Amino acid sequence: MTAYLLKRLLIGLATLVVASLVVFGVLEILPGDPARLMLGFEATEDAIQALRVEMGLDQPLLWRYLDWVGGLLTLDFGRSYTYSVPVIDLVSERVVVSLPLALIALTLSTAIAIPVGVFSASRRGRPADTISMGAAQVGVAVPNFWFALLLIYVFAVWLRLVPAGGFPGWSAGAWPALKALMLPAVALALPQAAILARVTRSALLEVLGEDYIRTARAKGMPRRTVLWRHALRNAMIPVLTILGLQFAFLLAGTIIIENVFYLPGLGRLVFQAITQRDLIVVESVVMLLVASVIVVNLLVDLSYALVDPRLRVNR
Structure with missing residues (x-):
C-alpha cells in the first residue's frame, strides 16, 4: 500500500x-x-x-x-494587474463560493443517482427501468445552462422562493447563503446525477451476474441485503471513478453556471481574467484547479482499496 x-x-x-x-x-x-x-x-x-x-x-x-x-x-500567486491586489486574496474570496457550491452539487448528485441506479438495476427490463433510464438520458442531453435558466424562471420568477442570482456572503448568515447556492447546485447536480445513475446501473448489473451473488441468493439471503450490502459495494469502483471526475468538473466547470447566476466564484473570476487578459490570475487559478483535480483523483484511487479488500491484497 x-x-x-x-x-x-x-x-x-x-x-x-x-x-x-x-x-x-x-x-x-x-x-x-x-x-x-x-x-x-x-x-x-x-x-x-x-x-x-x-x-x-x-x-x-x-x-x-x-x-x-x-x-x-510558496503560495505567492503574484498580483493581479486588473484588481491591483494579490491573487491569493481574490482566490480566498471566491473559493468560499465555488467550493461549497461544488460540494452541495456533488452531494445532491450522489443522493439522487445511486438510489435511481440501484432501483433501475433491480428492475431490469421492466417499465420502471425504462422510465428511469429514459429520464437519465434526457438529463444527460439537456445543457446545464438551459436547465439553470428554467430553474430561475420557475423558482425565482414564478414562485419567488429563492433569489434569481447574486450571493449575499456568508456574513449574512448560513441560510441566506445556502439559499442563494441552491438553484445553481441543482442546475449542476441533475445532469451529473443522470450520468452517475447510468454508470451505477451498468456496474450493478455486471456484479449481479457474478457467481457469489447467485450463491447468496441460493442460500436464502434477503434480496435487499444482497443488493445493497454485497452487490452495490462491489460495483462501487466505477462509481467512485465517476464521482472523482464529477467533483473535478463541478469545481472547475462552473464558469457558465456562475455567470448565469452572477455568483462571485472562481469560475467567474477566470472568465473575467480571460476577457481582461490578466494572465497571472488565469495561470494561478487554473493551476489551483488542476492541483485540486489531481488531489481528488488520488483520494479516489485510495478509496478503491477501502471499498474492495481484494485490491488491498493485490497491492
Whole structure:
C-alpha cells in the first residue's frame, strides 16, 4: 500500500509539472500583447513598455516560468494587474463560493443517482427501468445552462422562493447563503446525477451476474441485503471513478453556471481574467484547479482499496 501511495504521489507531481508547462505555454502563445490590450490601443509606447516591465514580460520565457512556479510553491500567486491586489486574496474570496457550491452539487448528485441506479438495476427490463433510464438520458442531453435558466424562471420568477442570482456572503448568515447556492447546485447536480445513475446501473448489473451473488441468493439471503450490502459495494469502483471526475468538473466547470447566476466564484473570476487578459490570475487559478483535480483523483484511487479488500491484497 505504501509503494502504491508513493507511486501515485510521483505520478501526481509529474502531472502537475506537465500541466504547469501546458498552462504557461498556451497563455504565452496567445496572440496580442497583454500590456497593450490592458491599456488600450491609444496608449503610448512608453506606458506600454512600463507595464510590460512591471508584468515581467521583458524577462526571458524560462525565467518567467520558474518565477511563476516558485511563487506557486510558496503560495505567492503574484498580483493581479486588473484588481491591483494579490491573487491569493481574490482566490480566498471566491473559493468560499465555488467550493461549497461544488460540494452541495456533488452531494445532491450522489443522493439522487445511486438510489435511481440501484432501483433501475433491480428492475431490469421492466417499465420502471425504462422510465428511469429514459429520464437519465434526457438529463444527460439537456445543457446545464438551459436547465439553470428554467430553474430561475420557475423558482425565482414564478414562485419567488429563492433569489434569481447574486450571493449575499456568508456574513449574512448560513441560510441566506445556502439559499442563494441552491438553484445553481441543482442546475449542476441533475445532469451529473443522470450520468452517475447510468454508470451505477451498468456496474450493478455486471456484479449481479457474478457467481457469489447467485450463491447468496441460493442460500436464502434477503434480496435487499444482497443488493445493497454485497452487490452495490462491489460495483462501487466505477462509481467512485465517476464521482472523482464529477467533483473535478463541478469545481472547475462552473464558469457558465456562475455567470448565469452572477455568483462571485472562481469560475467567474477566470472568465473575467480571460476577457481582461490578466494572465497571472488565469495561470494561478487554473493551476489551483488542476492541483485540486489531481488531489481528488488520488483520494479516489485510495478509496478503491477501502471499498474492495481484494485490491488491498493485490497491492
